[in-house]
Amino acid sequence: MIQRPRGTRDFGPKEMHRRRTVEQAMRAACARAGFGEVMTPTFEHADLFTLRSGQAVIDEMYAFRDKGDREMALRPEITASVIRFYVNEMSNLPKPLKLYYLGNCFRYENPQSGRFREFFQLGAELIGSKNPESDAEIIALAVNCVKASGLKDYVVRVGHIGILKSLVQAEIDDKKAAAEVLRMIDKEDFDAIGDMFDARAIPRKLFDRILAIAETRGGSEVLERLDKSEASDYLREIFVNLKLHGIDDCQVDLGIVRGLDYYTGMVFEIDAPCLGAEKQIMGGGSYTLSELFGGEPVFSTGFAIGIDRVMLALFKEQPEDEYSLVDAYVIPAKDDMREHAISMVAGLRSAGIRADVDLMRRSMSKNLKYASAIGARYAIIVGSKEMAEQSVTLRDMLSGDQRIIAIEQISEEITKLL
RNA sequence: GCCGGGGUGGGGUAAUGGUAUCCUUGGGGACUGUGGAUCCCUUGACCCGGGUUCAAUUCCCGGUCCCGGCCCCA
Incomplete structure (x- = not known):
């Protein structure tokens, strides 16, 4: 008998009904916010993904050589494809351009709870605007999508990568070392940062400042404690806008760095605490297309929701699902x-x-x-x-x-x- | 990539160095229009490969898949 490939799943009629219901609710939330749906190929030239991400992504990519001897890859995410689509054919459309997508992605990883080799993401990209109200709009949409799914227990954390990034890069000349510090902040490995600072004779005072920022978490009131800077002002404006959108349950978390280094400003995540190890159901932030393709700077902000994890969390909140195919x-x-x-x-x-x-x-x-x-x-x-x-x-x-x-x-x- | 725990009919289980229990589900029949019942019949399993052995589902090794964790991420 032929087995289903590792890390993939079959979905029966009952499960598909529930998935489609959730997907439609999220699609409707995107449409209400003026986003249009796009679809891009399931596989792309491998370069599209290797250019923008590091070795870690390449290692877990489903890459193959096609019959024309081209290096191809099953998409590990969809943002890169949407950006390619934008650069190829949509760059002259009126700004801001608001796009969303829903599709399957592939990563050659070790499967565990909430982690599969084929998984589904719904995401949105807002292209061409760099104002805080755009970031707030994207955060609000992500939250509304999660709400639309019916999930009750979730935590939204919003940060700004520029605050730590500018501090670290201003104080540490060695670029590699600066990147390393950011990575360690992301992992919350503050001991390692301390060791590194001692080894390089970097002042302890800087370490304390980094630590204080990275551990800045809580309601929007913690923003009042931050030193005035471009980034902190920006973040304050985002929170003002979120309130206007009726989103008032967002936490501040300046410790969010996110592994990929193309994020430049606002970064945010949503967790479903009931999921345990793989509790992150959404990740997003703002970035500039220019850094990815070397073109003209185009400011963008976006997010991607892990549908499978949302389904998992929904199932934990509400296991039984009364549904029949026939009336x-x-x-x-x-x-x-x-x-x-x-x-x-x-x-x-x-x-x-x-x-x-x-x-x-x-x-x-x-x-x-x-x-x-x-x-x-x-x-x-x-x-x-x-x-x-x-x-x-x-x-x-x-x-x-x-x-x-x-x-x-x-x-x-x-x-x-x- | 690494580390644990597991794989017995479709689902859930029992036992066992001599090929397997029970429940459920599926199919059929009795029951000749309400018996969503009851009774009867029936399909269907020891993850794969190698080793030890007269004999392996059982013991050993490898693989594979599932579950969970690390790394990383959704």
């Missing part, structure tokens, strides 16, 4: 009623009712059992006695109550009951 199941009482049953189900379907009919020529009793097993809300029993009066029996599968209804009224009646 009405049509049962012929006897074999000579099968044709009537089939025309009956066709009529129900064209009236927009999710209806099914016995295809296995089962007995009445087995059919009732089947109707119950698939969770049909109503059974319609087509028998010769009722048929003589152009009627059928409508049975409520929850209560067991049943009554005779004229055939011409059945669709209307069921629509009314549902």
